[in-house]
Amino acid sequence: MDLTSPPAPPADPLGAALHHLRMDGAWYFRSELTEPWRLDLPPMGDCLWFHVVTAGRYWLSVPGQAPRQVSPGELVLVPHGQGHELWSEPGLPAPPVIQDIPHEYVSERYAILRHGGGGKSTSLVCGAVRFDHPTGYGLMARLPRLMAVADPALDATLRLLAAEARELRPGGETVITRLADVLVIQAIRSWLGTDPAARAGWLGALRDPQVGRAVALVHREPARAWTVASLAAAVAMSRSAFAARFTELVGEPVMQYVTRWRMHVAVGRLRSGEVPVAVVARELGYLSEAAFSRAFKRIAGVSPGSVRRAGPLAGLLG
Known part of the structure; x- marks a missing residue:
């Protein structure tokens, strides 16, 4: 991308x-x-x-x-x-x-x-x-x-x-x-x-003039191949200053949050039971279903397939 x-x-x-x-x-x-x-x-x-x-x-x-x-x-x-x-x-x-x-x-x-x-x-x-x-x-x-x-x-x-x-x-x-x-x-x-x-976590971070805009960008385009550098550039900050402020306000590092948000999006797609896991993986920018499944299990603690079988899992990603 x-x-x-x-x-x-x-x-x-x-x-x-x-x-x-x-x-x-x-x-x-x-x-x-x-x-x-x-x-x-x-x-x-x-x-x-x-x-x-x-x-x-x-x-x-x-x-x-x-x-x-x-x-x-x-x-x-x-x-x-x-x-x-x-x-x-x-x-x-x-x-x-x-x-x-x-x-x-x-x-x-x-x-x-x-x-x-x-x-x-x-x-x-x-x-x-x-x-x-x-x-x-x-x-x-x-x-x-x-x-x-x-x-x-x-x-x-x-x-x-x-x-x-x-x-x-x-x-x-x-x-x-x-x-x-x-x-x-x-x-x-x-x-x-x-x-x-x-005012805590990503909700609180939305109030920050620069980190808030970066969070909103991730929410708007979760599949984009974001890096710390590209998000920092999008909000006119240096990479190091942006990374430090993001972690301070959101409570986790930039790329960990990007991955977590992609899994939020994935839950929404999977909960309907109508979209194959491989399609969800491609939609979120993963090159393979296996890579997506590993990331999903690391964040959510369960496999993508278990979400489909169990239906909506309230609070899955905190």
């Missing part, structure tokens, strides 16, 4: 990372609940669960976390797909939401759920979404186990979502799911701007 004309680094590396947070919705549902009620949400593998309360209040319990009450204006994310419970009050039996509660399916992936004892009402819009880009699932691995976001920047989107949820008009399912996706991205953006954990 020609290294004489390296691509121009993005002016906003953090914005470029957010641009790649494309979601593949696994399932969305609108819940109309009346007290007393309790729901058991199942584990969803590599999905991110979200819950938006559009009317009323509820309690949420995630294993290992203290229960918390959620009010209108708050968006709750369960980023690692853990099973969890929602309830109007403690001590109630929890029927599995998918198996035991009737749903009115508006489309294959959108349902309306009605449940409860006829008392005070609570309305929720919930869903489980996957990211379909390595930036997305690389970022998800760094998110906390539970996120509750109450950011004024989300208010306008929350109001739109609540208005659509009150009465499902023609096309309402599409509007609700798109608004839900926007809310998830807004919540992650809020977390990036406020949580100290977002």
